[in-house]
Amino acid sequence: xxxxxxxxxxxxxxxxxxxxxxxxxxxxxxxxxxxxxxxxxxxxxxxxxxxxxxxxxxxxxxxxxxxxxxxxxxxxxxxxxxxxxxxxxxxxxxxxxxxxxxxxxxxxxxxxxxxxxxxxxxxxxxxxxxxxxxxxxxxxxxxxxxxxxxxxxxxxxxxxxxxxxxxxxxxxxxxxxxxxxxxxxxxxxxxxxxxxxxxxxxxxxxxxxxxxxxxxxxxxxxxxxxxxxxxxxxxxxxxxxxxxxxxxxxxxxxxxxxxxxxxxxxxxxxxxxxxxxxxxxxxxxxxxxxxxxxxxxxxxxxxxxxxxxxxxxxx
Amino acid sequence: xxxxxxxxxxxxxxxxxxxxxxxxxxxxxxxxxxxxxxxxxxxxxxxxxxxxxxxxxxxxxxxxxxxxxxxxxxxxxxxxxxxxxxxxxxxxxxxxxxxxxxxxxxxxxxxxxxxxxxxxxxxxxxxxxxxxxxxxxxxxxxxxxxxxxxxxxxxxxxxxxxxxxxxxxxxxxxxxxxxxxxxxxxxxxxxxxxxxxxxxxxxxxxxxxxxxxxxxxxxxxxxxxxxxxxxxxxxxxxxxxxxxxxxxxxxxxxxxxxxxxxxxxxxxxxxxxxxxxxxxxxxxxxxxxxxxxxxxxxxxxxxxxxxxxxxxxxxxxxxxxxxxxxxxxxxxxxxxxxxxxxxxxxxxxxxxxxxxxxxxxxxxxxxxxxxxxxxxxxxxxxxxxxxxxxxxxxxxxxxxxxxxxxxxxxxxxxxxxxxxxxxxxxxxxxxxxxxxxxxxxxxxxxxxxxxxxxxxxxxxxxxxxxxxxxxxxxxxxxxxxxxxxxxxxxxxxxxxxxxxxxxxxxxxxxxxxxxxxxxxxxxxxxxxx
Numbered sequence: 001x002x003x004x005x006x007x008x009x010x011x012x013x014x015x016x017x018x019x020x021x022x023x024x025x026x027x028x029x030x031x032x033x034x035x036x037x038x039x040x041x042x043x044x045x046x047x048x049x050x051x052x053x054x055x056x057x058x059x060x061x062x063x064x065x066x067x068x069x070x071x072x073x074x075x076x077x078x079x080x081x082x083x084x085x086x087x088x089x090x091x092x093x094x095x096x097x098x099x100x101x102x103x104x105x106x107x108x109x110x111x112x113x114x115x116x117x118x119x120x121x122x123x124x125x126x127x128x129x130x131x132x133x134x135x136x137x138x139x140x141x142x143x144x145x146x147x148x149x150x151x152x153x154x155x156x157x158x159x160x161x162x163x164x165x166x167x168x169x170x171x172x173x174x175x176x177x178x179x180x181x182x183x184x185x186x187x188x189x190x191x192x193x194x195x196x197x198x199x200x201x202x203x204x205x206x207x208x209x210x211x212x213x214x215x216x217x218x219x220x221x222x223x224x225x226x227x228x229x230x231x232x233x234x235x236x237x238x239x240x241x242x243x244x245x246x247x248x249x250x251x252x253x254x255x256x257x258x259x260x261x262x263x264x265x266x267x268x269x270x271x272x273x274x275x276x277x278x279x280x281x282x283x284x285x286x287x288x289x290x291x292x293x294x295x296x297x298x299x300x301x302x303x304x305x306x307x308x309x310x311x312x313x314x315x
Numbered sequence: 316x317x318x319x320x321x322x323x324x325x326x327x328x329x330x331x332x333x334x335x336x337x338x339x340x341x342x343x344x345x346x347x348x349x350x351x352x353x354x355x356x357x358x359x360x361x362x363x364x365x366x367x368x369x370x371x372x373x374x375x376x377x378x379x380x381x382x383x384x385x386x387x388x389x390x391x392x393x394x395x396x397x398x399x400x401x402x403x404x405x406x407x408x409x410x411x412x413x414x415x416x417x418x419x420x421x422x423x424x425x426x427x428x429x430x431x432x433x434x435x436x437x438x439x440x441x442x443x444x445x446x447x448x449x450x451x452x453x454x455x456x457x458x459x460x461x462x463x464x465x466x467x468x469x470x471x472x473x474x475x476x477x478x479x480x481x482x483x484x485x486x487x488x489x490x491x492x493x494x495x496x497x498x499x500x501x502x503x504x505x506x507x508x509x510x511x512x513x514x515x516x517x518x519x520x521x522x523x524x525x526x527x528x529x530x531x532x533x534x535x536x537x538x539x540x541x542x543x544x545x546x547x548x549x550x551x552x553x554x555x556x557x558x559x560x561x562x563x564x565x566x567x568x569x570x571x572x573x574x575x576x577x578x579x580x581x582x583x584x585x586x587x588x589x590x591x592x593x594x595x596x597x598x599x600x601x602x603x604x605x606x607x608x609x610x611x612x613x614x615x616x617x618x619x620x621x622x623x624x625x626x627x628x629x630x631x632x633x634x635x636x637x638x639x640x641x642x643x644x645x646x647x648x649x650x651x652x653x654x655x656x657x658x659x660x661x662x663x664x665x666x667x668x669x670x671x672x673x674x675x676x677x678x679x680x681x682x683x684x685x686x687x688x689x690x691x692x693x694x695x696x697x698x699x700x701x702x703x704x705x706x707x708x709x710x711x712x713x714x715x716x717x718x719x720x721x722x723x724x725x726x727x728x729x730x731x732x733x734x735x736x737x738x739x740x741x742x743x744x745x746x747x748x749x750x751x752x753x754x755x756x757x758x759x760x761x762x763x764x765x766x767x768x769x770x771x772x773x774x775x776x777x778x779x780x781x782x783x784x785x786x787x788x789x790x791x792x793x794x795x796x797x798x799x800x801x802x803x804x805x806x807x808x809x810x811x812x813x814x815x816x817x818x819x820x821x822x823x824x825x826x827x828x829x830x831x832x833x834x835x836x837x838x839x840x841x842x843x844x
Contacts, residue, residue, distance in 0.1 A: 062705030067627045090632075091698055256543075262713065275545040279566035 027309040034305040040298035048103040055097040056083070060263065065092045071276075074283050087283040089269075090276065095283060098269055099291045105265040106292070109179050110246040114238050116184030117245075121191025122234060126222050128192065129199025140196070143189045154186035155179075155248055159257050172260045179258055183245050190237055198230040232310050239303035243296045250292055266292045337843040338536040339826065341559040341836070342548055345688035346514045346541040348719040349489035349497035351480075352468035353423055355722055356430040356766070358586070358741045359689070361466045362835030366519065366537075367407075368468035368502030371398060371417070372461045376829035376840050378585075378745060380461055384412065384469055384503065393456035400447040404526045406471040406501050414443040419472035425763075428485035428728060433753050434467045436763025455785050462744035474501045485728035489719070505530055506537060506838055516540050519838070532841050543688050543717070552577055552821045558843075559828060561836070562691045563821040565634045571821055580820040580830045585647050586741040587640060587750075588690050590700065590811040592616060593734045595758075595771035601682025601712065601734040609679060610734070610770075616808035618669035620659040622707045623700055627661075629814060632695050637814040642801060643740065643750045645815040647832060650747025650797040655805055658812070666707045678708020684736040685713060686721040691816045697737055711735075727758070731769045739816070740767065741833045747797045751781045755804055772809040 019025055028034050047054065058064060070092035073080045080087060086095040128139040146154065159182045163171055171178070202208060203226070211221045246266075252258040253267030254274075261268055266288050273285025347360045352368045354360075365373075371385035382388075385398040404412040424435035437460060440452040453460055475481050480496035489497045500508050505527070506519040519537040540557075542548040545564040552560045553574055563571060563579055571579050592610040593599055599608050609615045625639035641658040644651055670678060681704075685697035694715040701711035716724070725733040742749035757773040758765035764778075765771070780800040787793040804810065818834055829840040 062702045062710070063708075065702045065705075067624065067631050067699050067702060070631045090695060091702065092631075261715075275564060276566060277546055278549050278570040279564075280570075281566070 024309055028305070031305055033301050037298040037301035037305070040294060041302055044103060044295050044298065045107065047100055048107050051097075051100040051104050055094075055100045056085070057094040057097040059093040059098045059101055067092050071281050071284075073281075086287045087281075089273065089284045090281075095287050098264060099266070099288050102264050102266045102269050102288060103291060103295065105176065105259060105263060106246050106249055106267070106295070109176055109183070109249045109259075109265065110242050112177075112180040113183035113187065113245045113249075114242050116180055117187035117241065118191055118234060118238055120184065121188035122195050122227070122230075124188065125192040125195025126199055126227060126230075129196035130203055130218070130222055130226070132200075136196070139192070143192055146186070146189050149186075151183075151186035151244075152248060152251060155182040155252055156255075156257065158182035158185055159252065163257070172262070175259045179249055179252060182252070183248050186248075187241055187245065190241070191234060194233050194237060195230050198233065199226055202226050202229055236303065236307045236310055239306055240300065243299040243303065246292070246296055246299070266295075335533065336535045337533050338538060339534045339559070339838070339841055339843060340538040340540070340557045341561075342540050342542040342551060342557050343561060343836075344541065344543055344545075344548065345718050346517075348486060348513075348722065349484055349494070350500045350508065350511070351484040351489065351494065351496040352470065352502070353420075353426075353429045353431045353483035354489055354497065355486050355726075356433065356466075357689075357718075357722065358833060358835060361468075362833070362837070363539075364468060364500075364502075365466070365504065365835065366506045366838045367500050367504045367508060368470070369504050370467050370469065371400075371464045373465050374831065374833070374835075376831055376837070378832055380465070384417075385461075388461055390458070390460075391450075394453045396451040396453070396460055397444070398449050398451060400449065401526065402447050404503050405524050406474065406503050407507050407522055407524075408471070408474055408501050409524070410471050410473055410501075412469065412471075412503055413446045414449045415446075416469050416472045417441065417449055418443060419475065420467070420469045423470065423475070423481065423483055424467065426482040428488065429483035430486065430726065430728070430766070431467060431483070432763040433766045434463060434763075437463045455782065456788070457785060458788060459744050459746060459748075462746070463749075466743050468502065470496070471501050486719075486723045486726045487729050489723070505532075514541055530839060532839050533843055534838055534841050537838055541688075549821065552823065555823065557823075558826045559820060559822045559836075559841075561818075561820040561834075563819045565636050565691065565817070565819060567821075568634075568636075568819070576824050578822055578824065580818065580822055580828070581636070582818045582830060582832060583638060583645065583647065584741075584816050584818045584834055585645055585745065585832045586690075586739045586834060587643050587645055587815050588693075588696070588737065588739040588813045589643060590813060591736050591738055591768075591770040591772075592619075592811070593731070593770045594809070595773070599681070599734045600732065603680035603710075604675075609673070609675060612673045613808060614669045614673040615675065616811075618666040618673070618707060619704060619709065620666075620808050620811050621662045621669070622666035622709075623703045623811065623813075624661040625658045625813060628696060628699050632692050632699055633814065633816070636817040636819075637691075639814045640812045641805060643754055643804075643810060643812055644742060644747050648742050648745055648747060648750070650794060652794075652798050652801065655798065655801050659808075663703075663706055670707055670709075675708070678710065680710045680712060682712045682714060682734050684721060684725055684733045685715045686718040686737065687715040689718040689721070690737070690739045691819060693737060696813065725769050727760075727766060727769070731771070733769060736769060737813075738767070738769065743833075747801075748781070748784050751777070751784065751797070751800055755800070755809065756781050772804075772807075774803060774807060774809070777803050 069088050070090055072084055072088040074087040075082050075085050084094045124139055128136040162178050211225055250267030253265050254271045259265045259268055269288035270285050276284050347363050352364050369383050373381050373383040375381050384401050386401050387399045389397045391397050418441045421435055421441055424431040438451055439454045442450040444450055478495040484494040484497040505522055505525045507522045509518045509520050511517045517539045521535045548560045549567045551557045568579050571577050594611055596608055629637045629639050639658045640656050642656045687694040697713055701713050704711055725736050740750055753767045756764040757778050758768050758771045777800045780796050784796045820830055822828055825844050827842040
């Protein structure tokens with residue numbers, strides 16, 4: 001019993017010690033960019049997750065919105081109200097609250113679509129790299145075809161087809177998942193390519209051959225033994241693509257094919273506010289825009305740092 | 316000799332035309348759904364098609380009645396009219412225009428897909444006297460029949476029959492490739508549709524065989540692009556890419572007025588924007604209430620009327636440029652009554668109490684259909700309505716959609732698939748009867764009455780009054796009947812009127828255009844400088 005406990009403790013210590021001694025942590029602590037972007041990302045993430053707790057208003061509770069509060073400028077300008085720090089939009093919703101709730105949807109779509117793309121991409125990459133031959137050729141030609149289209153075009157295509165198939169009512173309810181599908185399907189190729197090339201190197205190594213010799217199933221070899229060795233670069237791609245996915249979602253929503261204005265993401269907010277740029281109510285679109293820039297920049301910088309930190313050639 | 320002269324003159328005019336090709340580019344917030352002139356009775360669609368097709372009569376820029384395909388008419392006895400048709404008029408394919416085409420078009424207006432049944436119903440029979448004379452019988456005496464015909468366009472019988480376009484295209488089918496008349500035109504109007512990509516671009520050119528050689532306009536080519544985004548439309552006008560856009564979002568008026576080379580034309584629109592409610596189904600299609608229809612209960616409708624602050628909507632959404640109303644017709648319309656034109660009082664407490672009395676103290680959910688590219692700030696108004704109704708507990712599930720989808724859903728050809736909707740109405744005749752007959756009269760599939768009474772509000776007493784109004788020629792008595800009908804409607808809360816919106820056109824200084832109070836852009840009224 002005590003031995004088991006000791007073992008657990010030991011592995012805990014080992015884990016901490018390994019982290020403390022790791023190059024990753026060292027690199028992180030010595031990169032101000034990484035620290036700042038990590039802090040910003042964390043703050044944004046927690047603000048989005050806890051939006052219902054920290055937002056001053058609930059922009060989705062129609063009964064609490066007053067049309068007479070609409071189009072108020074930010075609190076520090078003349079005519080602004082302290083109740084609405086960043087002003088209000090055309091319906092009288094608090095801009096700060098809509099940004100918090102909007103970031104939630106943007107991040108949700110971002111994370112889900114990256115997870116979706118990762119799963120598809122890694123599985124296809126593993127199979128293509130390990131099987132080789134015809135399977136590899138077919139899968140990679142599909143990837144080639146997809147690479148010849150810009151991601152946004154594929155996302156628009158998927159979105160358009162599903163929009164045509166589903167009725168409007170149904171569509172609004174599942175708009176978020178349609179976006180996840182659309183963005184996910186346009187992003188898997190990079191993972192598949194990277195994983196495939198890594199697997200092609202790994203599969204000639206001795207541990208794989210040993211596994212084959214002792215009769216392990218292909219699935220076990222692929223997912224238990226090869227996969228953990230190729231996940232490092234996948235993590236880097238995933239971080240960078242999270243930022244890209246958020247931008248793609250914002251673009252789609254800005255074009256009016258994303259999430260509906262009733263549950264707006266940052267892109268939808270920017271689009272709605274765009275109608276008020278000429279008339280001088282800049283805060284409706286500028287603040288969500290700034291929020292989007294900061295969020296994406298932070299995640300991107302974090303991804304860049306991770307790429308450099310994990311790249312043996314740059315160490 | 317004469318022939319030589321004509322050819323020479325033609326060649327000269329053609330050369331002159333080429334020398335001064337004037338292209339007029341403009342944008343609206345949406346596109347017409349189809350080119351079928353009997354497919355959708357919507358002012359924008361009919362106004363747009365009015366450049367290609369023509370009716371027997373028309374309105375000029377001041378909404379005064381003018382002859383068009385008919386040159387003169389005479390009310391021979393109370394229910395009979397004799398129309399003299401214009402000679403030497405050809406359709407765009409060269410076919411001559413005759414009495415047969417008028418009779419054909421009238422019958423086409425009665426086919427199941429037609430949205431013009433209300434107009435066809437104003438005529439009970441047409442007899443051909445000769446190729447250019449017809450005798451029209453009306454079901455009841457109708458002193459303003461020529462006004463009822465301004466938007467009823469004449470199609471070529473031979474062309475329609477050759478191309479299997481003998482029946483009107485319903486809004487539901489207009490997007491399909493099935494209907495020839497929805498994607499092709501053959502009118503008698505001054506402009507030919509040269510190319511058309513729905514929702515992208517439509518180009519027109521002057522029809523060189525047009526009967527009226529003294530056309531005021533000098534425009535030879537027209538390019539139309541629908542632009543749904545408000546800000547993009549304003550930007551396109553400011554940048555000089557377009558000569559005219561409408562509607563200009565009201566919030567951009569100051570910006571345009573301060574800019575060089577552009578101006579805003581604004582005036583009160585004849586159109587009244589209102590909300591309608593399903594009052595005929597035993598269970599609403601889109602609601603949490605099952606087994607009964609809460610909107611059949613007058614107290615619920617009254618609660619909704621008192622819950623919406625029209626003053627705030629005018630002040631905030633319309634920036635004070637609209638005219639909040641309690642009536643389905645505006646002050647410019649014959650039959651308007653100032654007393655009845657006052658909006659329902661805004662009183663949320665009374666509304667809550669009414670709703671509780673009706674048995675819905677916690678409110679209910681209700682689906683709402685709203686166009687998002689039809690009226691000025693339409694979607695915003697719907698969203699504002701949703702917030703006001705939320706305060707008394709009615710949770711609106713808003714379905715804001717482009718007008719092509721919207722009309723295909725809510726029109727009677729699709730069985731009025733809606734529970735609560737927004738609509739605007741311009742009485743073509745500029746008379747109260749047009750609004751009463753189309754919006755308030757009980758819905759009749761055969762009679763053509765109440766075609767735009769999407770919620771099937773029905774009050775036999777008002778129906779009786781409408782018949783009397785149509786027969787009454789004494790203005791004072793007629794006004795009294797109109798007042799009675801609108802009073803009954805208001806007491807019943809049959810509709811929730813919102814406002815008369817302003818006309819809002821943005822025009823570059825290089826163009827001179829006359830703005831019609833019914834928001835119709837007639838290319839005949841456009842002059843390029």
